[in-house]
Amino acid sequence: MKANFGYLAIVITLISASLSGCLGGDDSDSEGYSGPITLVVYYDSTSGMVETSMNNGQAGPTTGVELSFDFADTTSDSGAIAKIILDPDDGSDPVEGDPSDNAVISYTWVTHGVFETTLTAEDEEGNSHSIEVKIRIDMNAVWSETNTNSASMSFDVTPDCEDGEPLADRITISSTVSNPQGNIFTGSANSDVTWKLNNPSGEEISSNSGTIGDGQSETWDYTTRNVDEGFWTLDIEVAENGDNVNVDNQVTIVYPEGSEDPVNPRTE
Numbered sequence: 001m002k003a004n005f006g007y008l009a010i011v012i013t014l015i016s017a018s019l020s021g022c023l024g025g026d027d028s029d030s031e032g033y034s035g036p037i038t039l040v041v042y043y044d045s046t047s048g049m050v051e052t053s054m055n056n057g058q059a060g061p062t063t064g065v066e067l068s069f070d071f072a073d074t075t076s077d078s079g080a081i082a083k084i085i086l087d088p089d090d091g092s093d094p095v096e097g098d099p100s101d102n103a104v105i106s107y108t109w110v111t112h113g114v115f116e117t118t119l120t121a122e123d124e125e126g127n128s129h130s131i132e133v134k135i136r137i138d139m140n141a142v143w144s145e146t147n148t149n150s151a152s153m154s155f156d157v158t159p160d161c162e163d164g165e166p167l168a169d170r171i172t173i174s175s176t177v178s179n180p181q182g183n184i185f186t187g188s189a190n191s192d193v194t195w196k197l198n199n200p201s202g203e204e205i206s207s208n209s210g211t212i213g214d215g216q217s218e219t220w221d222y223t224t225r226n227v228d229e230g231f232w233t234l235d236i237e238v239a240e241n242g243d244n245v246n247v248d249n250q251v252t253i254v255y256p257e258g259s260e261d262p263v264n265p266r267t268e
Helices: 005-019
Strands: 037-040 047-055 065-070 081-087 095-097 104-109 113-123 128-148 150-156 170-178 191-198 204-212 217-224 231-238 245-254
Touching: 037 113, 037 128, 047 065, 065 128, 081 104, 095 104, 104 113, 128 150, 150 245, 170 191, 170 204, 170 231, 191 217, 204 217, 231 245
Parallel strands: 047 128
Antiparallel strands: 065 104, 081 095, 081 113, 113 128, 128 245, 150 231, 170 217, 170 245, 191 204, 191 231
C-alpha cells in the first residue's frame, strides 16, 4: 500500500499553523490572527493578595501584588519588536516598555478583582498582536481602634476590574475585642459587646455578642458567600457602663479559586 505523503504534509502544515502565533494566556483573536508576530510571554504567577491596614483612623501602608511578564522570546517576521504593552484592567494607564532595553514588564496591583490583563507586542512596522491573561487579586485588610466603645469599619467589596465581574466568592472576618486590664485609677468592669455585619443595603447579614471580662478578649470569626458589591460595615458596640475596648479586625475578600489563568513559567 502506497502512503499518501502529499496528504500527510498538508495535515502537518495545518496543525503547525494552528499552534503558531502565541503562547501564554487566552489569545483574544488567535483564530483570526495571520500577522507576522509570534507572541510568547512567560509569567510565574497569576494571583496574589493585597495587604492594607488602618490604625485609629490613619491609613497604614498598602502592600500590592507585583507580577512580571517576560516577552523576550516574542518575535516578528516583519522586523524587531519595538514595543511591549501591559494594560492592567484596573483603570490605570497601560504600561509600555522597550524590549531592546528590558523585555520584562512588571506591574503592581493594589486593588482587588479578577483583571483581564492585555499583553501586547508591536513590531517596528506597526504590526501588533495581543493576548489576555486573567489575574486574580484578593485583599486582606487589617483595621484597629483603641480605647473605644463604638467602632465601625467600612470596606468596599466592589471589584476594581473594568467589567466588575466576577464578584468576590466570599468575605471572611476575624474580629478580636480586648478589654484592657483595669487598675486602681481606671477601675475595672466587664464589657458587653455586640458585633454586626451589614451589607451595602444596610441589611444585617450576621451578628454576635459576648461579655468580655477585665483583661480578657473575645474573637468573632465569620464567613459569608452572600456577597453584594459596594461598601459593607462591621460595627462593634459596647453596652453602657462597660469598659472601653480595643478592636482588631481582619477582613479578607477572596475571589473564586481558578478564576485566574494558569501560570506559564519559563522552563530551562
